[in-house]
Amino acid sequence: MTRTELPFIAMHGITKRFGGVVALRGVDLEVGHGEVLGLVGDNAAGKSTLMKILSGAYQPDNGTIRIDGEDVTFADPEAARDLGLEMVYQDFALVPELSVTQNIFLGREITRRRLGVSTLDQRQMAKRARELFERIGIRIPPVTTPVRALSGGQQQAVAIARATGFDCRLVIMDEPTANLGASAIDKVRETITRLKASGIAVILISHRLEDVFAVGDRFVVMKHGRVVAERAVADTHADEIVSMIVAGIDPRDRPPGDQSASPQPGP
Numbered sequence: 001m002t003r004t005e006l007p008f009i010a011m012h013g014i015t016k017r018f019g020g021v022v023a024l025r026g027v028d029l030e031v032g033h034g035e036v037l038g039l040v041g042d043n044a045a046g047k048s049t050l051m052k053i054l055s056g057a058y059q060p061d062n063g064t065i066r067i068d069g070e071d072v073t074f075a076d077p078e079a080a081r082d083l084g085l086e087m088v089y090q091d092f093a094l095v096p097e098l099s100v101t102q103n104i105f106l107g108r109e110i111t112r113r114r115l116g117v118s119t120l121d122q123r124q125m126a127k128r129a130r131e132l133f134e135r136i137g138i139r140i141p142p143v144t145t146p147v148r149a150l151s152g153g154q155q156q157a158v159a160i161a162r163a164t165g166f167d168c169r170l171v172i173m174d175e176p177t178a179n180l181g182a183s184a185i186d187k188v189r190e191t192i193t194r195l196k197a198s199g200i201a202v203i204l205i206s207h208r209l210e211d212v213f214a215v216g217d218r219f220v221v222m223k224h225g226r227v228v229a230e231r232a233v234a235d236t237h238a239d240e241i242v243s244m245i246v247a248g249i250d251p252r253d254r255p256p257g258d259q260s261a262s263p264q265p266g267p
């Protein structure tokens with residue numbers, strides 16, 4: 001791939017161990033501005049760990065992260081969020097007893113000063129929350145509803161709205177359609193398309209290749225803590241991606257006529 005401009009995000013040589021488990025073995029990953037990247041691979045390939053590093057939840061043991069060419073380190077998720085990188089967790093990380101608005105503004109409430117006293121600006125937060133749902137194209141019950149009363153798809157929408165609300169430039173979604181019905185899956189796809197149209201990049205971790213084919217630009221395939229292949233969505237098909245997920249090699253890496261084993265032996 002030739003690139004005439006700096007990639008939005010460039011991760012290079014990322015390694016991560018958990019005790020005796022090597023989760024990442026030197027991963028390079030680039031993401032373009034507004035690109036929708038499908039990150040795929042078997043369980044334990046290292047997808048979630050890589051994305052937790054990019055969103056500041058974990059620190060890498062080695063390797064670098066550049067944003068628009070500048071080296072960055074994230075001490076915590078707030079540091080990543082300050083640069084516009086957000087992650088929607090697999091379990092949504094919502095507080096069931098709190099309202100939609102309270103969940104969206106948790107930890108970053110809008111306040112106003114009145115007679116010298118700082119109070120929560122409920123009206124402003126409710127208004128912003130409704131705007132966020134409008135932008136991602138999802139209708140939900142009134143924003144005062146407690147999150148526990150929402151369907152799975154609606155909770156997902158709250159998690160996405162929360163992530164994309166604030167000067168966001170990248171949203172990472174970890175298996176967003178895993179537990180959803182067909183119509184909720186359609187909504188997640190539509191949301192991703194809308195985010196892309198507004199210039200926001202999306203990294204979609206998914207076992208459902210059809211979601212990446214529907215809304216993605218590029219596949220990145222991981223296995224055993226490595227990136228083993230990448231393909232433009234327009235330049236591949238499901239059988240090829242599945243076989244690369246299983247084999248952990250990119251057949252295009254093998255020179256023609258070479259019958260030898262994988263150029264990247266597994267662990």
Ligand SMILES: Nc1ncnc2c1ncn2[C@@H]1O[C@H](COP(=O)(O)OP(=O)(O)O)[C@@H](O)[C@H]1O
Nearest residue numbers: 018021022023042043044045046047048049050
């Ligand atoms: N917090 C953790 N503590 C110990 N091991 C972990 C932790 N997180 C991930 N791992 C291990 O790292 C490897 C990669 O996991 P993960 O990134 O979750 O893979 P994936 O998301 O592709 O399924 C697995 O072997 C997993 O058990």
Ligand SMILES: [Mg+2]
Nearest residue numbers: 047048049174
């Ligand atoms: Mg995972």
